[in-house]
Amino acid sequence: MQDVLRFITCGSVDDGKSTLIGRLLWESKQVFEDHLSALERDSTRYGTQGDAIDFALLVDGLQSEREQSITIDVAYRFFATPRRRFIVADTPGHEQYTRNMATGASTSELAVLVVNAGKGLMVQTHRHARIVSLLGIRHLVMAINKMDLVEWDEEVFEKIVEEFRPVAHQLGFQSFQPIPVSALNGDNITERSEAAPWYKGPALLRYLEEVDATTDVPDLKFRMAVQLVNRPTHDFRGYCGRIASGAAKPGDRVRVVPGGQETKIRSIVGWQKELPSAAAGESITLCLADEVDVSRGSVLVSAADPVDLSDQFEARVICLSGHHLVAGRSYLMNLHTSQAVATITAIKHRVDVRTGSHEAARALEMNDIGVVNLSTDRPVPFEPYERCRRLGSFILVDRITNETVGAGMIDFSLRRAANIHWQHVDIDKQARARQKLQQPVCLWFTGLSASGKSTIANLLEKRLFAAGKHTYMLDGDNVRHGLNRDLGFTEADRAENIRRVTEVAKLLVDAGLVTIVSFISPYRAERELARSRFEAGEFIEVFVDTPLAICEQRDPKGLYAKARRGELRNFTGIDSGYEPPVAPEIHLHTDSESVEQCVDRILHFLEQGIREKGKEQ
């Protein structure tokens, strides 16, 4: 049996929540004499019960609340009976303070939903039941209060219970216990009251003492989000955190997520001694057998049962602030100990808290609950909230005001869910190019071996780089060593070689880069095929025109000599043909122009192209 029960009380305004808690504190003898004398003094001044003691004043702590007779913020109360300890989150019933209710619910295992017998179920009753359900509470007590005002009419009680029972079922509560009470008079609080002989169930406090409020969760292996790295000396490096699930002992194999490195637990450091093992809920310091890359936000997990990593999620989110949550806006996301920038890519729907139905919404306003898609700037380790609260809950923080604007629970990763369509992200070639402040193009250098393509291309890339442009160069050698190492020099292989290079260049241009391709590319048809894969103006053919004799004279790699000796077959210019371009965008003559002059001409061409582009727009 649990040593402690954390529960939340909620319900609509004036249902008597504060009175109920005051009564529980009173009945469990947690009210001190000095508090009582203050209470008697305050009851006459602020109380709503005439000269009788107003129990609500025991818990309505703030001056401004007393003056307005409402509860404006969540308050935590502590009481104990010989059988159990209780931590109560007393939360407000006003709609605009629903965010505080979510706060109280996030750390509770059970909810006591207070209903006013005279008024029956209210919008807030449904709202609060849904919020506690969304936050993973699976045990509900419905305290139907102010029964004295309806003369303990069993029918009134039954009508409310029967109206709500299907809702409790639909919201997935594992237990649902309705109890008729009068907090004001203390009926059915600690003992069953004679006022309602028809009620055969337990009194409220007795029920709270005995209820099993554990929630069915899968039996997860070891998981711990790292809070900080403790490194007081060079020979000690400990990873501090609180175990989210499972257990750990020295020798267990663990994996670091993200990163994926595996190692063993060397020791578990406790206070002035080492521990033989540690279990979920404990705050520990772990030392690992190997040097691995672990920092705050890493999750150490059992190597046998690692966690997922994702940057696309579907989540339930509650809007907590007056600033609406809007699709396309980005927030800081605190998920366990990691922090990422998260963008709401789509608001799938808003939940109507009364009926549970889904409504289309473009923004979530304060107190709205909705289902959204989130995209993070880097993959983060997580568990769905239903599996592990600690690794599946997050808050969203406004990047400018630092306010906590939303709270959410991860339902699943969009990457792994096969039947979920990819969210279309409106980031295209233009957006990427704009971000880089440049026009993406493909500069296609063609010419004989040793004509000077690589030399010119290299200097060009350096100059573009120095000007702050984002570039990438594909040349024959680096591509043939990797991507195209399966290809030889037959005509078919040369064609395939060029086709693959064309596709890679197209991806790089799509990524917004100034892409430089430096290939002999001897056949006109393939170069035209390449050109056809690009948009107009994107493909710039640069013909490095150097007479064969000069190339053969330079011969830096000794290839011409080999080909002449017959040691190299299909060599362009010797025993394989070169088809010069008919109308290249740029025609360079390396026998009369220096490398610098050639590069200047290309840069000049690019600048002109950009100016013309500017004129068109």
Next chain:
Amino acid sequence: MSGYLASLEAESIEILREAVALAEKPVMMYSIGKDSSVMLHLARKAFWPAPPPFPLLHVDTTWKFREMIEFRNRIARECGMKLLVHTNHKRKAEGVNPFTYDSDTYTGLMKTEALKQALDEGQFDLIIGGARRDEEKSRAKERIFSFRSPGHRWDPKLQRPELWNIYNARIHPGESIRVFPLSNWTEADIWQYIADENIEIVKLYFAAMRPVVRRSNQWIMVDDERMPLDPGEVPEMRMVRFRTLGCYPLTAAIESTATTIAEIVEETQTARTSERQGRLIDHDQAGSMEKKKVEGYF
């Protein structure tokens, strides 16, 4: 240790580690009382084998019990932590004292104003304090990570929602965060933990024969010669102890025979008055703690 105390300890250690991970320049308030002793013990556990990576700050009104000051200096030495002591010397020089000034004014100047001076001087962005939610009604509404506007003000209506164990400590320059790792502890938990962990506390918590005078139905200890006695008032020796410790003229003793931790735990469990009942400053007016908190009091 019971499962319940172990879970409170684990939660507090988690909070202390978050505080250090999220702050640039944290500091821990150290008031020398039993809660401070527990908090310091938890901090030493949280960062073991390193000493806690922040200094201790004591706001010294110069009206603390003498035993408290001796205890403070010795404990700081033993922990290997830096101890910062701040006194509002300006007000002290102006003659502010707990006898001729009303407790509200005295506390406002020697505690709240002094605290703000020390925090501004140290440029601390995160301040760890030992307040508990069960102590007083306005504290029951306090967050674990509590946001303070420039000027160290607490606006109960502007507090950030705090869900699960996720804390938002992001602030702009001039703002600060106060962190309360003992939020969910009760007085009984504190005593039980002190007993289980054998934590050293100031001897004033244990009953002994001490010189006291009776004022407004409370026992006030005559700790030194600065205490002005009314005509005809003669200190008498009584078996008393303190449930909380503050400035000696403002902290009343209770009659007690509890000379061991076990006896104190026993006494606490059957107590019919709250521990802050001996704190004179809480009774100034309705909502007085809320008002002090708004102004920056811990």
